[in-house]
Amino acid sequence: MGLNTTSEIDIVRVSSSKIDSIDFENISFGTTFTDHMFVCDFREGNWQRPQIKPYEPFLLDPSAKVFHYGQAIFEGMKAYKDEHDDVWLFRPDQNMDRFNKSAKRMAMPEVPEDIFMSGLHQLIDLEREWVKKGLGNTLYIRPFMIAIGSGVIAAPSTQYRFMIILSPAKSYYSGEVKVIIAEHFSRAANGGIGAAKAAGNYSAQFYPTKLANEKGFQQIIWTDDATHTKLEEAGTMNVFFRINDTLFTAPTSERILDGVTRKSLISIAERDGINVEVRSVLVSELVEAAKDGSLKEVFGAGTAAVVNPIVGFSYQDVYYELPKIENSFALQLKDKLNSIQYKLADDTFGWTVKV
Template sequence: MSVKTTNEIDIVKVAQSKIASVDFDNLAFGATFTDHMFVCDFREGKWHKPQIKPYEPFLLDPSAKVFHYGQAIFEGMKAYKDEAGDVWLFRPDQNLDRLNKSAVRMAMPEIPEDIFMSGLHQLIDLEREWVKFGLGNTLYIRPFMIAIGSGVVAAPSTQFRFMIILSPAKAYYSGEVKVLIAEHYSRAANGGIGAAKAAGNYSAQFYPTKLANEKGFQQVIWTDDATHTKLEEAGTMNVFFRINDTLLTAPTSERILDGVTRKSLIALAKREGIKVEERSVLVSELIEGMKDGSLKEIFGAGTAAVVNPIVGFSYQDTYYELPKMADSFALQLKDKLTKIQYKLAEDTFGWTVKI
């Protein structure tokens, strides 16, 4: 795929890189950041000249709108290094499209393609030594925008800051994942901001997830806000269910995020001849599937985790252990997706973009 970029970015480099002090074999997800960051401000109704500068804290007025009214959106992406040492992005156009849809929903300005793509390419090119080769090694990319206009009147900001920060990463989750099906709390509601990658969506999940953690579960499978009978997302991931040899996942909506990994897995599954249905999946179908043996597997899908098999779930104080699958759809699809991302298999979809 082709992308629109510009070279008009001011670049200030660090005097000395900190990369030598980083233990790449023992990385906590999202805790270590590269030497530089990308910054571009929106003021006076227009985007100003972007910068790449040393990663550092910055000052904001205590009355900045992001603190008081939560005008903040973000994306999650990754860069991969192939055997030849080249660095690749995966479907960045989809992240830009979703980021701008989030911006519109949160009354924020859309980010021009040239600013977004140029920021990505030039920042990652500068930090390419932070992208380590090997399956599981990635550079996690966090583009985000916050409202920096001052004043506590309850109105949208007129000033914003768009940034990109980078974090070397390995696996997001480790160990077995057990989930609790939500019976009271909801991730999102019709007419709300569930389809936007808004910061508040995630903070609202923290408390019910904490309650699930205290019961021994790692994540929550969210249900619809009206009836709590329809399965929607798993933690911070889209979720898939395999009933017999059919893969089911909830359709995107005002409540459900249009995940890049989700749509990629659906395309891969269809290419491989796996039947896929995008429809509402009921809690009762899972319970019945456990009773008659038709429910084979459940897995989450997202940029950070890629594909995360779920070993069991709890509903109404009853725990259901899923069967162990030697050749699961989850592992098959994860293998095919990661091989495309790392350029170990042909990208027949045109999803990858070289830095």
């Protein structure tokens, strides 16, 4: 895979690393960060010289437009270390492309490939000791961009900050997940920003998810905004349904995020002879399949958890428990994807990129 990583970056190193003070066996996801971060500002119509510097807070004007008009986007990625101590990225071009699609939708400048990829590679190379070996150990990567221009006039900013921060992570496990199917709230609408990884998409989910939590459910399966009859996403993840031996998942759209894990699982399933149908799945289909026993599995797919099995769902105050099965497609696909990411199996798709 040819990626442009030629940008020159100023590097300011920490005087001493904090890595020896970190208990890597007991870290909570997304709360511990490495020594350095990548920063590049956009001002006066141009990207400035990028920099890698010590991880630290920074000052913003109280009128910075990110606070008032929500111009903020992000991505989620991971780095993996194989048994030979080599560090690998997984389909970084897909994250970069989606990042720039989000930027365009939010009226923000697109980040050039050389800045994005050079920043990513050089930052991770500098922090490679933070990537631990072993299945489940990863370095979570958070590229993001915010509007830093000042002024409260309702217009796009003229100044932006693109950053990358890194967080060591272990296997993401959230326990048994029960979901409730949305009948009123919507994650996204046609013509909206649902397909962008915009910060506001996620904050808008917090309240309905809180209501679901109070009823004993961990997440929501979102439905379409117009009719609430089509199943779309599960929490912050894409969602798959196994009816008999066919996997179903909704097509990407203005409402549904083009998940990298989602498209990778589809490719692996198709390679291995699992029938996959990418089409809208109706709530009525899911309920009927649960009633007649043909619904075998429901699972979410995303960067953090990779695959998150769902044990049951509620719709119109009726709870449907899913069967416990031995030949789980969810676990098979997760194992095969992880094997590619950790270089335990041949990457026949050309998805992995060495740092």
